[in-house]
Amino acid sequence: xxxAAWLETTSRRPETDSLRSLAKGSLILAVVLVATLAGxxxxxxxRSAAVDRGxxxxxxxxxVMTADxxxxxxxxxxxxxxxxxGKPAELQAVAGAFAGLARQGGVVLYSRESxxxxxxxxxxxxxxxxxxNRLPIRLCxxxxxxxxxxxxxxxxxxx
Numbered sequence: 001x002x003x004a005a006w007l008e009t010t011s012r013r014p015e016t017d018s019l020r021s022l023a024k025g026s027l028i029l030a031v032v033l034v035a036t037l038a039g040x041x042x043x044x045x046x047r048s049a050a051v052d053r054g055x056x057x058x059x060x061x062x063x064v065m066t067a068d069x070x071x072x073x074x075x076x077x078x079x080x081x082x083x084x085x086g087k088p089a090e091l092q093a094v095a096g097a098f099a100g101l102a103r104q105g106g107v108v109l110y111s112r113e114s115x116x117x118x119x120x121x122x123x124x125x126x127x128x129x130x131x132x133n134r135l136p137i138r139l140c141x142x143x144x145x146x147x148x149x150x151x152x153x154x155x156x157x158x159x
Contacts, residue, residue, distance in 0.1 A: 065136070067154040070106035072097050073145050078113045080122040091122065095129050102133040107155070109148050111140040 074094065075083040082089050084097050098108070108130045112123050130137050140148045150156050 065107055065138075065155065065157070067150075067157055069155055070101060070104040071109050071138075071149075071155060072101050072106065073109045073140075073149075074111070074126055075143055076110075076112040076120060076123040076126060078117065078120060080120040082122055082126065091125055091129070094126055098129050098133040098135055102135055106135065108135050108137045109140050109145050110137050111143055111145060113143075115141075 073083075073085050077083075082091070082094060084094055089097075101108070110126065110130070112119055127137065138148055148156055
């Protein structure tokens, strides 16, 4: 059998097609990975080379957190209760607090009861509100947020 005919018959085998498809997928993944890494290497003064654009086409503001960055604490219980800055709140109040925080260039400090379980739907809604307002979220382990906020009320840095 001539080599060309053999090659043609082997290319029709399902296992060969699978291998070619896998190789093609791996090549695409490698190209995307290299492009991503190349873009990520172009960082100056902590700024990413990529620009996040919202649905409106506007670039997201650059965010640099300092100890003086404004923040809102949000704690969600397993039953869906929400506390904003230590006080019970409804989702509408969270939305208002996040809108104001976004105007100030702040950060959301988020914690919830039983983090080893699935979150209550209110926890997910709180996260969605933060994303809609394009707010950075800092996940905290403790209900009193002492892992993120010092005794002086300022954000802890480098943790």
